[in-house]
Amino acid sequence: MNAKLRTTVMPSMALVVLWSSGFVGAELGTREAPASILLAWRYVIAAAILIAVCLWRRERFSRDAIRRQVVLGLLCQAGYLGFIVGGVGLGVSAGTASLVAAIQPLAVVALAAAFLSERARVAQLVGLALGLAGVLLVVSGDLSAGDTPWWAYTLPLAGMLCLSAGTVLQQRWDPPESVLVALTIQTSTAAVAFWAMALVAGTTGAATPPAFWVAVAWFVVLSSFGGYGSYVYVTRTQGATRASTLLYLTPPTTMLWAAAMFGDRVHAAGLAGLGLSAVGVVLALRSTARSRNEADVGESLLR
Numbered sequence: 001m002n003a004k005l006r007t008t009v010m011p012s013m014a015l016v017v018l019w020s021s022g023f024v025g026a027e028l029g030t031r032e033a034p035a036s037i038l039l040a041w042r043y044v045i046a047a048a049i050l051i052a053v054c055l056w057r058r059e060r061f062s063r064d065a066i067r068r069q070v071v072l073g074l075l076c077q078a079g080y081l082g083f084i085v086g087g088v089g090l091g092v093s094a095g096t097a098s099l100v101a102a103i104q105p106l107a108v109v110a111l112a113a114a115f116l117s118e119r120a121r122v123a124q125l126v127g128l129a130l131g132l133a134g135v136l137l138v139v140s141g142d143l144s145a146g147d148t149p150w151w152a153y154t155l156p157l158a159g160m161l162c163l164s165a166g167t168v169l170q171q172r173w174d175p176p177e178s179v180l181v182a183l184t185i186q187t188s189t190a191a192v193a194f195w196a197m198a199l200v201a202g203t204t205g206a207a208t209p210p211a212f213w214v215a216v217a218w219f220v221v222l223s224s225f226g227g228y229g230s231y232v233y234v235t236r237t238q239g240a241t242r243a244s245t246l247l248y249l250t251p252p253t254t255m256l257w258a259a260a261m262f263g264d265r266v267h268a269a270g271l272a273g274l275g276l277s278a279v280g281v282v283l284a285l286r287s288t289a290r291s292r293n294e295a296d297v298g299e300s301l302l303r
Contacts, residue, residue, distance in 0.1 A: 008238065015234050015246050018226035020253040023094040023101075024261060025223055026085045029215030035089035036198040037206045039081060042219040043191035049220070050184040057180070065177040066185055072166050073186030077228065078193040079162030087155035091148030094258055098251040100156035102135045105244040107164035112171070112241060123283055130280030131248035137273030164244075170232075171240040179232050187224065248281050 029038040054061075088097050105128055175182060198204045234243040252273055 011230055011234050011237070012246055014226070015230040015243065016249045016253055018222055018230055019247060020098065020227075020250045020257055021218065021222035022081070022227050023084075023088070023098045023250070023254045024257045025215055025218045026088040026097065027094040027258070027262070028218060029212065030085065030089040032209055032212040032215060033206045034198075034201065034203040035082075035085040036194060036201045037203040037208075038212070038215065038219070039085055040191070040194040040198040040204075041208075041216050042224065043077075043187055043194050045216065046220045046224040047184070047188040047191040050180070050187055054180065054184050059178070059181050059184075061181060061185065062177070065175065065181060068173055068175050069177070069182050069185035070189045072170055072182070073189030074193065075162045075166030075169070077186050077190040080159045080166070081190070082194065082197070083155040083157075083159030083162065087152050087159070090152040090155070092152050092156060094254050095251060096153070097156045098254040099135050100153070101160050101163070102248050102251050103132065104160045104164050104167075104247055105131070105241065107161060108167055108240055108244040111164060111168040127280045127283030128245065128248075130283065131245070131277050132280070134273040134276030134278075134280060135248060135251045137276060167235060167240045167244060170235060179229065179236070182232060183225075183229060245281055248277050252277055 026035075029035075032038075084097050084101065088094060195204075231243060234246065
């Protein structure tokens, strides 16, 4: 039980909490500066720290590893965060952005069925549907409020599709390089991409008040190292579908964070959505675990 708690439960809980921090950090940071320069500083600082750690540990970077991780970095970090934070910067709330991102498990299940020959169980699909219904309850009021342009909501959708594609590619390639090496290459790739974006947008000279640097530190520690690091770890150890399904819990978690930090009210519908999402996640994860156990038994019989 202790081993399961350490290797499965705790990483899953960390993923939900730390992944949610990214949406809160996006709203916190884009209040102070444009999304492009916020992400540029976030990634250049994170990349510098990771490169220093790799040099200290004398990590080796093969050409194959660089090729794989550059592609994954463009999809899972530059594409995902660029579109998500860009949408939030245009007025999409943290809760709505997390709602759109939480649809990702449906995209991953579809892509995994198409490219990884993974078969979705009925219970898994029911769990995913319940999770989606709970997510919709959490942020339903936000979708019709405000004067944000309609096309801004397509940006989080594009980010979700980038992360879905990267997640399935990561499972298909099953890269042998360590999580540290993968994160270093991906983060460095995203740093280059976002600085290029900031130069094109002309935001490199934007004002950076003290609150801006608080947001950058928030992003680097909680989101870059914590959130994405735990996502890569859970994807590698527990599978792409399980990691993606856990993201269903991020919208209600984001709702609670936003209530604590920005004074947003927690409505009864939000609490109901939290419970419904939890039921859906448990159902989907149990089905995923059963599928993996059956696959393991099948492999052992073939041997």
